[in-house]
Amino acid sequence: MxxxxxxxxxxxxxxxxxxxxxxxxxxxxxxxxxxxxxxxxxxxxxxxxxxxxxxxxxxxxxxxxxxxxxxxxxxxxxxxxxxxxxxxxxxxxxxxxxxxxxxxxxxxxxxxxxxxxxxxxxxxxxxxxxxxxxxxxxxxxxxxxxxxxxxxxxxxxxxxxxxxxxxxxxxxxxxxxxxxxxxxxxxxxxxxxxxxxxxxxxxxxxxxxxxxxxxxxxxxxxxxxxxxxxxxxxxxxSIDRFDVTITGFANHAGTTPMPGRRNALLAAARLIEAVDAIVKREPGRQVGTVGQLAVFPNAPNVIPGRVEMTVELRDLSADKVAALGQAVQARAQEIATETGTEMKFHLTEHIExxxxxxxxxxxxxxxxxxxxxxxxxxxxxxxxxxxxxxxxxxxxxxxxxxxxxxxxxxxxxxxxxxxxxxxxxxxxxxxxxxxxxx
CATH class of the missing domain: 3.40.630.10 (Zn peptidases)
Structure with missing residues (x-):
């Protein structure tokens, strides 16, 4: 530096x-x-x-x-x-x-x-x-x-x-x-x-x-x-901001075995880590942030069935922002398969x-x-x-x-x-x- x-x-x-x-x-x-x-x-x-x-x-x-x-x-x-x-x-x-x-x-x-x-x-x-x-x-x-x-x-x-x-x-x-x-x-x-x-x-x-x-x-x-x-x-x-909806299945936290769970919050946690890892893996001043998270039904004894969250990516190069967005979405689909959930991305803001x-x-x-x-x-x-x-x-x-x-x-x-x-x-x-x- x-x-x-x-x-x-x-x-x-x-x-x-x-x-x-x-x-x-x-x-x-x-x-x-x-x-x-x-x-x-x-x-x-x-x-x-x-x-x-x-x-x-x-x-x-x-x-x-x-x-x-x-x-x-x-x-x-x-x-x-x-x-x-x-x-x-x-x-x-x-x-x-x-x-x-x-x-x-x-x-x-x-x-x-x-x-x-x-x-x-x-x-x-x-x-x-x-x-x-x-x-x-x-x-x-x-x-x-x-x-x-x-x-x-x-x-x-x-x-x-x-x-x-x-x-x-x-x-x-x-x-x-x-x-x-x-x-x-x-x-x-x-x-x-x-x-x-x-x-x-x-x-x-x-x-x-x-x-x-x-x-x-x-x-x-x-x-x-x-x-x-x-x-x-x-x-x-440039800024790309996505609203992400992760859909799993809400079920009883005490009676649902771990292997059969479709935990939307677990999938969200993995996506948060993925955003951080993808943005960091190449040199530059690009940044990625998950800044908003809503969990449903948000009860201590219920497996989360749905999560709504934001993913925001920023860099001076719009091409880099687009590439990061594609990489994040590709990893998101892998996480969805691994966790038995569904992930949908909606681009809510694009700033050149x-x-x-x-x-x-x-x-x-x-x-x-x-x-x-x-x-x-x-x-x-x-x-x-x-x-x-x-x-x-x-x-x-x-x-x-x-x-x-x-x-x-x-x-x-x-x-x-x-x-x-x-x-x-x-x-x-x-x-x-x-x-x-x-």
Whole structure:
């Protein structure tokens, strides 16, 4: 691992700093790290446990009172920065900084501020407040960009990238009827001043943006373990998720001999082990997870007759994900024969990978080198709004470390210096992308 990291760092010189404009090439151009910290701490008040502190995390789920309060806070900061924020029909908050070329396509930067229940203060927040800080810094330094720059705070990222999916024109029929934490998406949009009746008007066509850049915490432990401050994201992984039903025969636990049992739970246990073994048997960063299990009739004195479970596979290569899925299903049929059960797989979700644009990756590398920050390349195992924006134009993501790889937890933590590092790389990358073709 160490040799690989060193090799990656040495490759930093592959992208020349000459690609950056003069104003961006100087390491002296930096964001105000203390101001960024203040905005993050201010945002943390919304959804904080009663009587708690920043360290206690937040529950700022989409459409909740805390979400509404956090959105109002963010819009207030955007107004102060002269961005004239507006809420589109999908509930996304969009602010715009004009460019010098009125015909140029916009560069979009941003992330989300909604959280999971009992989440942390960095997931999404660093990218949203970091993007705001970048635009504040441009104003402080009186730096103009050729392209207009839009700051986007996407709605309900944690509930399925709802806002960015609508923005990309990919929100399917019936999606607004889905229930999220007790409220339909339709009613939720109304709560945050969206308009479900005009949802199609939130969509932008493919090719309508110059680029999309997103700063985010890694939500994994690779950067922290390697003591590397910047991750250049290669892409967001493909995901195949299956619902699996295993049918055996429920019978009396005391009177049914062991050889004659058709135990669905035993078959499920073997399948869980098979998923783990199949995913591990070849090199790479692919992952496989059985995260949900329901046993019927779920009684201590009855042999389980049916199990419903999920199998999820992720990798940057959709071909690898498909091959893993085929291998798991082949082994499942062997297990079914061995245990006298029946196994049925139903593909419930297929997400194509969203690969980062190489030219933007090169700009991120050059920005990190200019700032004296080491970097490595890595995939994103989690989904992000960036995977939807990649359908509209070139995309790049910047990762900063998550201590111990902890995320979706009050213990989620990224050092303030790393938050500032990420915002600085975003700043320099934005200027490079503005000056270049991409």
């Amino acid at each position: 160490t040799q690989q990291i060193n090799r990656r760092v040495m490759l930093a010189g592959a992208a020349s700093a000459a690609a950056l404009p003069v104003s961006a090439a100087s390491p002296a151009l930096r964001v105000d790290g203390e101001r960024l910290r203040a905005t993050l701490e201010g945002l943390s008040r919304f959804g904080r446990p009663e009587g708690g502190t920043f360290a206690d995390g937040v529950s700022r789920t989409a459409y909740s009172d805390a979400d509404i309060g956090g959105r109002a806070y963010a819009m207030g900061l955007m107004k102060e920065a002269g961005l004239n924020p507006a809420i589109d029909p999908a509930g996304n908050i969009i602010g715009r900084r004009p460019g010098t070329d009125k015909t140029a396509k916009p560069i979009i930067i941003g992330s989300h501020i909604d959280s999971v229940r009992a989440g942390g203060n960095f997931d999404g927040d660093v990218g949203s407040m970091g993007a705001l800080e970048v635009l504040r810094t441009l104003d402080d330094r009186r730096i103009k960009t050729r392209h207009p720059v839009e700051l986007a705070i996407w709605s309900n990222e944690e509930g399925g990238t709802v806002g960015s999916t609508a923005f990309a024109g990919r929100l399917g029929p019936g999606a607004l009827d889905h229930v999220y934490y007790g409220i339909t998406l339709r009613e939720g949009l109304k709560r945050i001043a969206g308009d479900p009746e005009r949802l199609a008007q939130a969509a932008r066509p493919a090719g309508s943006i110059h680029a999309y850049l997103e700063l985010h915490i890694e939500q994994g432990g690779i950067l922290d373990a390697a003591r590397i401050p910047i991750g250049v994201v290669d892409g967001i992984v 990978p969203a690969l980062a644009t190489p030219a933007i990756q090169a700009h991120i590398e050059a920005a990190a080198k200019t700032l004296g920050l080491a970097f490595i390349h890595l995939p994103s195992g989690a989904g992000h709004d960036a995977q939807l924006l990649a359908k509209l134009g070139p995309m790049g993501m910047i990762f900063v470390p998550s201590i111990a790889g902890i995320s979706h937890s009050p213990k989620e933590l990224t050092p303030w210096s790393d938050c500032a590092n990420g915002a600085n790389v975003l700043l320099h990358t934005l200027l490079a992308v503005d000056a270049a073709g991409v």
